[in-house]
Amino acid sequence: MASPNDRHLCNGIPVDHRLKRFLSSAKQKHSHGVGKHADIIEAFGNTMVRDNKTTPTKHEAGFAAWLAKPDMTGGLVVALQQPAKSQVFTADVEWVRDECDTLAYLDKSLAFVNGPGGLETTSVFDAFPFITEQISSKELSSEAKRAYNTFISMVEAKKPEVLFACWRIHGQDDLSFSGKGPGKTNQVHSLRFPNGHVVRVVNGFHPSYVANYCPNESCFRRLFAMELCKALCELNTAWQEDDWMDDLRRTCRERTLQLMKEKGRDGEQLNTEPGRELRGTKANNTAKKYKAYTKSFDNGLKSLKRIFDHMMSSAYTSQSSWDLYKFFVFDQNISEGICDALLAVSEAMRQFTTWNSMPESALVELGKHISQQTLKFVKDDIPDLVQYRRGLYKNLWSNRYLASTSRGLKRSIEKITIRFIEDLTKSFSESSTGWTYTPDLVHEAFKEFAVSFEDVLGREYDDRQKTVAASAANGVAILSASLYTLSISSSQSAASATPAANTKPARSSSSSDCFNCGQPGHCVVPERELLHLRPARPLVQQLPKP
Numbered sequence: 001m002a003s004p005n006d007r008h009l010c011n012g013i014p015v016d017h018r019l020k021r022f023l024s025s026a027k028q029k030h031s032h033g034v035g036k037h038a039d040i041i042e043a044f045g046n047t048m049v050r051d052n053k054t055t056p057t058k059h060e061a062g063f064a065a066w067l068a069k070p071d072m073t074g075g076l077v078v079a080l081q082q083p084a085k086s087q088v089f090t091a092d093v094e095w096v097r098d099e100c101d102t103l104a105y106l107d108k109s110l111a112f113v114n115g116p117g118g119l120e121t122t123s124v125f126d127a128f129p130f131i132t133e134q135i136s137s138k139e140l141s142s143e144a145k146r147a148y149n150t151f152i153s154m155v156e157a158k159k160p161e162v163l164f165a166c167w168r169i170h171g172q173d174d175l176s177f178s179g180k181g182p183g184k185t186n187q188v189h190s191l192r193f194p195n196g197h198v199v200r201v202v203n204g205f206h207p208s209y210v211a212n213y214c215p216n217e218s219c220f221r222r223l224f225a226m227e228l229c230k231a232l233c234e235l236n237t238a239w240q241e242d243d244w245m246d247d248l249r250r251t252c253r254e255r256t257l258q259l260m261k262e263k264g265r266d267g268e269q270l271n272t273e274p275g276r277e278l279r280g281t282k283a284n285n286t287a288k289k290y291k292a293y294t295k296s297f298d299n300g301l302k303s304l305k306r307i308f309d310h311m312m313s314s315a316y317t318s319q320s321s322w323d324l325y326k327f328f329v330f331d332q333n334i335s336e337g338i339c340d341a342l343l344a345v346s347e348a349m350r351q352f353t354t355w356n357s358m359p360e361s362a363l364v365e366l367g368k369h370i371s372q373q374t375l376k377f378v379k380d381d382i383p384d385l386v387q388y389r390r391g392l393y394k395n396l397w398s399n400r401y402l403a404s405t406s407r408g409l410k411r412s413i414e415k416i417t418i419r420f421i422e423d424l425t426k427s428f429s430e431s432s433t434g435w436t437y438t439p440d441l442v443h444e445a446f447k448e449f450a451v452s453f454e455d456v457l458g459r460e461y462d463d464r465q466k467t468v469a470a471s472a473a474n475g476v477a478i479l480s481a482s483l484y485t486l487s488i489s490s491s492q493s494a495a496s497a498t499p500a501a502n503t504k505p506a507r508s509s510s511s512s513d514c515f516n517c518g519q520p521g522h523c524v525v526p527e528r529e530l531l532h533l534r535p536a537r538p539l540v541q542q543l544p545k546p
Contacts, residue, residue, distance in 0.1 A: 005447040010112040011105055011210075012346050013218050013339040014451050015225050017458030018244055025238035026113050026229045028121050031074035037154040038068040041129055044150045048130055051143045056130045059089040059096075066093045067103075067124040068154065075123070076231055077160040078106065079151075079177055081167035081206060082128040082135065105211040113229050123158060127151045127167045127177070137171030152176065159197050164231040166204040179203050182256050183223055183249030186241055188234060202231040214259065215289070215347070216296040218339035223252045251336075290347075290362040294369055297344035301373055303337020305381060307417065308397075312385055321408035325460045338453055342446045345370055349443050371437050378424045392428060397421040408463075412456035420449040 008014055015023075045061025056064075060083075080102070089096055097103045097119060107118035114121060128135055128147040135144055155163065155177060165179035172178070176191055182205040189201045204227045210220045226245060233239035310316050310327065319327070328334045348367040351359035382397060383390045398418040406414055423445035428437045 003444055003447060005444070005451045008451045008455075009447070010225050011108050011221055012343055013221055014454040015112075015229075016222055016244070016248070016335070017454045017461055018242070019226055019229060020458060021462075022229050022233050022238065023113065025236050026232035027236065028075050028114050028232060029235055030070065030072035031159075033073040033159075034071050035073040035157045035159065037123065037125070037158040038065045038071055040150065040154050040157055041065055041068050041125070044147075045130055048143075048146070050130070051141060052133075057089055059091055060130065062091070063089050063093055063096050064126070064129055067119065067126075068158075069123065070121070073157075073159045075160055076162045076164060076235055077155065077158055078110075078122055078124045078164045078204075078231075079155075079167055079179075080106075080124060080126050081169075082126050082131045082147075084208075085132040101211040102206070102208040105207045109207070109225060109228055113225060114232055123160070125151055125154050125158075127175070135169050135172070137169060140172070148175065155199065156193050156195070156197070160199055162200045162202060162231050162234045164202050164204045164228060166206050168205070177201060179205060181205055182209065182220060183252040186246060186249065200234055202227060202234060204228070204231070216293045216340065216343055217255060218296075218336055218343055219248065219251050219255055221343075222336075222339070223248055251333075286360050287362045290360075290366045293344040293347050293366055296340040297366075297370055298373065300337040300339070300341025300344065301377060303332065303334050304341065305377070306332055306337075307334060307413070308382065308385055311413070311417065316410075319410070321410055321460055322464055324409050324413070325457060325464070329457065335454060335457070338446075338450050342450045345443050345446045349439060352439060367439070371439075371442065374424060374442060375428055375435055375437065378421060378428070382421060392425055392430070394422055394425045409456060409460040412459070416449060416452040416456060419452070420445060423448065 042061050042065035045056040045064055046058075049055055064083075084100060084102070087096070087100055097107060103119065103124075106124070110122055111118040126147075128144055129150060131144055131147045133141075140148065163177055165177055168179045168181055169175065173180075177199075180203045185203050187203070190198050191201060192198045205220075205224070207224060210217075210224055214220050226248060230239050307328075316324070344366065348363065348370050350356060351363045351367055379392050380390050383393065386396060386400065388396060398421070401414045401418065404411065404414055424442065427441035427445060428435055430436075
């Protein structure tokens with residue numbers, strides 16, 4: 001069921017509040033020139049013969065040409081690896097797009113960051129077009145070489161300013177326009193064509209990593225949105241790296257290593273069968289997938305509980321708004337837990353879709369687990385926290401803050417937690433046979449809380465940035481005024497020391513004689529200290545990062 005909160009979600013979760021200031025600059029732009037990149041890929045598809053003697057279909061070649069559009073030169077190109085082996089192609093390009101989880105994910109990401117239009121606004125090239133067999137990590141096959149050379153020709157014809165590199169072949173890191181992997185670098189590399197055109201390459205990773213391999217991990221979704229935003233901002237020279245971005249990259253690198261150890265394989269190439277088959281389509285992985293969602297929900301619920309636990313502590317009472325922000329963002333990384341929980345709830349809702357008349361048993365079990373743990377949270381955990389008898393109470397949490405005098409982030413947190421508890425409470429009802437719940441209401445409660453939590457963090461972050469900027473500007477103004485005063489004082493002193501006509505010459509200020517009568521021993525003017533017009537500290541002091 002669609003909700004007003006959906007427009008604030010990028011592929012199911014809100015983006016980091018610190019990214020929002022870049023979104024207005026993350027816009028695609030093209031030159032007025034017309035490129036031949038779409039013609040190149042369509043011609044290649046119509047004439048190519050694979051090593052196994054098969055040829056791309058007419059619809060396959062047409063879809064690749066559609067992905068390569070618009071025809072204009074310049075702008076941003078998104079580079080993927082190769083088509084999925086299981087992909088079905090028809091004349092309906094939008095159906096083909098929506099049937100591919102990877103392209104559907106990329107389409108929604110572009111629509112959120114860049115604006116309406118999605119894939120229709122941005123050229124998407126495969127580094128190995130029409131190759132469905134797995135690319136060797138040692139040496140490219142003859143068909144892979146032909147496909148890759150076609151890709152290079154397309155980039156040269158398109159002449160993009162920026163390329164978002166979302167592909168990587170292990171052991172083939174010397175291939176041009178290749179990515180480095182999730183969170184591996186924040187550097188933008190420039191590659192120059194023989195004709196002199198320079199392309200800036202922003203590191204990304206394959207959206208299938210999020211859409212199929214790790215759909216329950218919100219950190220990768222946030223990283224993909226951030227790097228895509230960076231690629232689009234590079235077109236407008238509007239990107240500025242910040243510490244939190246590298247923190248997110250490091251989190252994703254560490255999580256990738258953890259997943260590699262768990263699966264015993266590389267983080268981006270998790271299947272060993274020929275071609276890039278989607279893990280999500282394999283029945284034997286269904287139970288593992290929903291087990292991962294269950295774990296994500298439980299961890300997310302723990303993050304939610306930490307919010308409520310902290311609000312009951314003495315530390316919360318004495319905290320400033322900014323200290324509370326640091327606790328949520330830097331100390332606890334609460335947003336990630338909330339987003340993980342929301343992803344699990346959203347996935348469980350798939351069992352109620354009209355087309356899913358026979359949902360997998362593991363999906364049904366995920367829904368049951370979420371409803372049971374959510375009921376326990378509002379019926380048992382919250383009453384226990386406020387030391388009240390267990391039960392479902394709509395106003396139990398709100399009663400604590402009826403006379404609250406909190407301001408800023410603290411007041412905002414109180415308001416959104418009150419609404420969250422009220423919304424969850426309304427989702428459950430008791431019957432003669434036990435407890436029942438309304439899945440849509442639970443889903444909407446988690447959406448509302450995730451969006452609201454990021455929104456209130458964003459307001460506190462923006463207020464802090466304004467305060468820091470104003471403090472810095474005020475410091476510069478005070479220092480400038482002080483220097484101006486010193487300059488005037490110095491000029492006046494120098495003028496008063498200049499001998500007038502028909503008067504005795506002035507004595508050195510280092511003399512011990514009287515300045516007026518010339519006699520020693522009285523009315524001595526102390527030796528003037530040298531004015532340091534260049535302060536020891538820089539004029540604009542480097543403020544600590546918030």
